[in-house]
Amino acid sequence: MMKEQKDINIKTIRFPVALDEKIIKLSKKFGRGKLEIFGQMLEYFTKTGKDPADINDERLKSTLVKNHDTYIRFIRAQEEKILIPIKVEIDRMVASQIKIIDSFNSQVLKANKEIISGQTNQFEATEKLLMAITEKLDTKESLKLKFLYILNYYHKASLTVSSKEKETLLQETRLHVSKL
Numbered sequence: 001m002m003k004e005q006k007d008i009n010i011k012t013i014r015f016p017v018a019l020d021e022k023i024i025k026l027s028k029k030f031g032r033g034k035l036e037i038f039g040q041m042l043e044y045f046t047k048t049g050k051d052p053a054d055i056n057d058e059r060l061k062s063t064l065v066k067n068h069d070t071y072i073r074f075i076r077a078q079e080e081k082i083l084i085p086i087k088v089e090i091d092r093m094v095a096s097q098i099k100i101i102d103s104f105n106s107q108v109l110k111a112n113k114e115i116i117s118g119q120t121n122q123f124e125a126t127e128k129l130l131m132a133i134t135e136k137l138d139t140k141e142s143l144k145l146k147f148l149y150i151l152n153y154y155h156k157a158s159l160t161v162s163s164k165e166k167e168t169l170l171q172e173t174r175l176h177v178s179k180l
Helices: 017-029 035-046 058-160 163-179
Strands: none
Touching: 017 035, 058 163
16 A cells, blocks of 8 residues: 655745746746745745845844944953053053163263363373474574573683683683573
8 A cells, every 4th residue: 555645845835937037047046946945045044034025134243243242342451451551561661771871871971071081191292292393493493592602602702811811711611502
């Protein structure tokens, strides 16, 4: 005996031809039968709880807004826990570096002033030494001239004086030379 098969297709839905064409396109696109596509659409809307008339899908929007708010809260929490302390530390390090640079610059400026002062003193001492050398050179030239004058005077006077007076003239000349 053969069991009788029960026809499971006992319900019918009537719809316009334009809607049938859309279902045919979907079934060709996905490679399924019209009845299978229709069943999967019903299953999808049942499981997701979406309203097929709601094209904007408010649930999706609200879910996205919730996720966005969650991300924003996470970012703010990270900002408070990580970014703000890092910025505070960086600001502190920058201030410390500025103090170090200022201290270094003041020490360098002080050392430079001391070096310049020492160089100025050295230049002044060198200038005084040059002046003294110049004076000595002038004095040497002056001594030569005076000595030549005394020598010429002795020579002229020795030609006109007697031998006894020559001895006196020689002593006077030696006295004048020793005064130079």
